[in-house]
Amino acid sequence: MARLLFVLHEASRTGAPFTQLHLMRWLKQHTQHKMLILLLKGGALEPEFAEVAQVHVVHPPYVPGQSLQIRAWNRLGQFYRSHEDRALAIARAFQADLIFANTAVALSYAATLKQQLRLPLISSLHELEITFYYCSATEFRRAAEQVDAFMMGSEAVQQYYIQQFEVEPARTHLIYDFTGPVPAQLTPPAQDIRARYGLEPGTLLVGGMATLIWRKGPELFLTVAQQVAQQLPNVHFIWVGGDPKSATYQELQRDVRLLGLQDRVTLAGNQADIASYYAAFDVFLLTSREDPFPLVCLEAALYETPVLCFANSGGMPEFVRDDAGVVVPYLDTAAMAANTIALLQDERRRLQLGRTARQRVLDEHTIEAVGPAILHLIESTLSTSSAG
Structure with a gap:
């Protein structure tokens, strides 16, 4: 039995936290290993993590109250340091x-823990290139020197870090990202999506399904919808994800209106029952400019x-190939529209x-x-470390 300390950047209902949760549930079921997870930020999945392991949030929300700005920033630094000290004490006690460490964002903190423990x-x-538009590549490179083994979520990810960060190939291990357990029979949809939006049964x-950030290409989804709608009358496009109160959502709704697509496109926002949407879709579009291997x-x-x-655009062409969908040239919305119509x-x-797509997931991409x-x-890795 080993004691495993997991570090994750947040517990949001997004890809990396879900893969972390699937892995920890599987380890709990199939091994005697003990687990602690340190979350740099909390999130909606915290209660589910707590069902499988001890959970500690390193940086809980801070509210400075009525203090002056400079005092607030000073207190904020003290606040974070005190919580990091507490997290380190919890990690030490866990032995x-x-x-x-799951995600590039969590690596710097994990590397610090490695040096201390x-x-x-x-x-x-x-993650791929776009992550480092927002995060320090220099800091990542420094932290990466502390890593004993890298688990790469797709070949695109593996090659990116080998080429851009000069990670030694021998330290990399290609293990594709994955879904959770899959029941023998999928649960019937809880709702009729066509009926919900007043669409004819046929x-x-x-x-499409993602947040509304630039990397995910929601505006490209609208471009494809416009081109398809000009040729096929009985098609409706639905994008699931995004906050209807956000400025980005309002901007996209404006485009829908000015393109005359109000009756052909629905921006559904965030939905709890995503299974019913998956079950209803005839074709799924990934319009991302970059996506490592989206769940x-x-x-x-x-x-x-x-x-x-x-x-x-990342790792999904490795899954799709030529028999689980269609890969079109980068940002070629005309080609995506033509293949959607076909x-x-x-x-x-x-x-x-x-x-073919379903069988490939079952064979290669479940926990x-x-x-x-x-x-x-x-x-x-434990064995090599012990031997060293």
Whole structure:
């Protein structure tokens, strides 16, 4: 039995936290390892993490009250330092054998813990170039020197860090990102999405699902919708994700209105019941400019929905290939629209691509499929560290 200290940047309902949760649940079920997770920020998944391990939030929210700005900043620094000291004390008391840092954002803190606790460190990476528009590449490079083994979420991710950060290939391990456990029979949808939005029963649905940030390309989704709508009358586009109160959401709604697509496009905002949307989609569009290996595509594929994505946009072309959807040239919305139309008009091909996509997820991209490889990486890193 080992004691595993996990470090994660936040507990939001997004890809990396979900993969972390799937992994920890699997480890709890299949091993005797003890687990502690340090969250740099909290989030909606905190209660679910607490069901499988001890949880500590390193940086809880700080409210400076009525203090003057400079005093507030000074107090903020003291506040964070005090909580980091407490987190370190909790980590010491846990007596961990290994640190597992999930995401590039969490690595700097994890590397500091490694130096303080003198433990081996595994870094699970999913991010690509755009992350380092917002985070320090210099700080990451310094922290990466402390890593014993890197777990790369796609080949695109692996090659990026080898080429851009000169990470030694021998320290990298390609283990694709994954979904949680998949039941033998998918749960029937809880709601009829077509009925919910007043659509005819036979309406074809094209879906997208993500936050509304530039990297995800929601405006490209609208461009494809416009081009498809000009040629096919019985198609509706639905984008799930984003806060309807946000400025970005309002900007996109404005585009929908000015493009005359009010009856052809729905910006659904954040939804709790995403399974019903997956079940309703006939085609799934990944319009991201960059995405390491998005779980939404794997989840859509489980419902036998083919995926369309851009080449040179991350790891999804590695999944789609030429038999689980269609890969079109980078940001070529005309090609994406043309292939969307072709699939919507060819039910036999669409269903075949969808069946292949589902089987590929089941064979290669569930926690049951990749869990043993992750466990082997953890235990081999522990063994190597002990031998050293």
